[in-house]
Amino acid sequence: MKVRIMQLTEHFNSDEFACHCGCGYDDIDMNLVAKLEELRDNVGEPLIINSGCRCPEHNAEVGGVSNSQHVYGKAADVELPDGYTVDEFADIAEEIGFDGIGKYDWGIHVDVRGYTARWDFREE
Numbered sequence: 778m779k780v781r782i783m784q785l786t787e788h789f790n791s792d793e794f795a796c797h798c799g800c801g802y803d804d805i806d807m808n809l810v811a812k813l814e815e816l817r818d819n820v821g822e823p824l825i826i827n828s829g830c831r832c833p834e835h836n837a838e839v840g841g842v843s844n845s846q847h848v849y850g851k852a853a854d855v856e857l858p859d860g861y862t863v864d865e866f867a868d869i870a871e872e873i874g875f876d877g878i879g880k881y882d883w884g885i886h887v888d889v890r891g892y893t894a895r896w897d898f899r900e901e
Contacts, residue, residue, distance in 0.1 A: 785805070785807070785810050786810055786811065786813075786814045787814065788814060788817055788823065788824075789810055789813060789814065789826075791803045791805070793826045793829060794810075794826060794829030794830050794850075794853065795829065795830060796829075796830050796831050796832045796835050797828065797831075797835060798831075798832060798834065798835035798838070800832045800834075800835070802830045802831070802832045802850075803829070803830050803850075804830060804850045805829055805830055805850045806849070806850050806851045806889055808889045809850075809851055809852070809853060809887070809888065809889045812873050812874065812875055812887070812889065813826075813853060813855070813887070815873050816855070816869060816870060816873055816887070819869050819872075819873065820858050820861070820866075820869065822858055822859075824855050824856070824858065825855065825856040826853050826854070826855060826856075827854040827855065827856055827883070827884070828847060828852075828853065828854040829847065829850075829852070829853045829854075830847060830848075830850045831845065831847040831848055832848070833848055836848050846877060846888040846889075846890050851888050851889050851890055852877065852886060852887065852888035852889075852890075853886070853887055853888070854881075854883075854884065854885070854886050855884050855885055855886075855887060856883060856884045857883060857884040857885070863880050863881070863882070863884065863885065863899065864880070866884065866885055867880050867885050870885060870887050875887040875888065875889065876888055876889050876890045876891060876892060876893055876894065877889075877890050877893075877894040877895075878894075878895055879894075879895070879896045879897070879898060880896070880897040880898065880899055881898050881899060882899050882900055
């Protein structure tokens, strides 16, 4: 399946949010992308999106919960930028107004689910 890559904002394109299984699902919520653009501006360097959209099958394969915001195109997992702690990065996301923020050793999960959710799954 040939997928057309579209530029979504100045710094993000649809390919960065596409399901990793190759199914082509990339219907990302533009409110999420706008907030990610603001997060990038605050950090001052490119952000690496580890996971954006996930089809239900891929979400199950990676151990995601059945009602994961990734399945609805409302979430992104973002790798920790150099020079930041997870707490500092999450605090910036909080200031920007992400609804869901999860802390992990590798970075943060952010989403625009419509209500506040916070969790910390760091092992350190």
